[in-house]
Amino acid sequence: MRGYFAIGISHPKTETNFGTLLRSAHAFGAAYVFTVGRRFRKQASDVWQSWKHIPVFEYEDINALRGALPFSCPLIGVELDERAKPLPTFAHPERACYLLGAEDHGLSPKERSRCHSLVQIPGASDCLNVASAGTVVMYDRIARGRQSAKLGDWRAT
Secondary structure, three states: OOOEEEEEEEOOOOHHHHHHHHHHHHHHOOOEEEEEOOOOOOOOOOOOOHHHOOOEEEEOOHHHHHHHOOOOOOEEEEOOOOOOEEHHHOOOOOEEEEEEOEOOOEOOHHHHHHOOEEEEOOOOOOOOOHHHHHHHHHHHHHHOOOOOOOOOOOOOO
């Protein structure tokens, strides 16, 4: 399968959710994982020590993340939003960077506006844990064979 993906959480509140997402990202073959404005001090839930096998990046804010996006790699926000496309009808780009919102407040309006597109998990409402939401998105990407979207030439601008 061609392409790659990365996944991360904006302002993650707990180390447990980030550790779980890190383990899932490693299992599903993510190129790297990241945080934007991390709020926790330590990471204790990654018992597999996935950080030894997959790069972990930390960005200060959404602008730093956007500035570090690889060439032609769109930022896809995962958020409950009326503008978000339902995951079952979303065509995953060949290259993608998925950004999940914080456990307690989701993606900010500024972060949503800086994403190239938004996707949501139908029926998940507010009860789906951030790490679980990320795992669902990664599984969907892999299960559908990374269906490439006709999204044009994305640049981190």
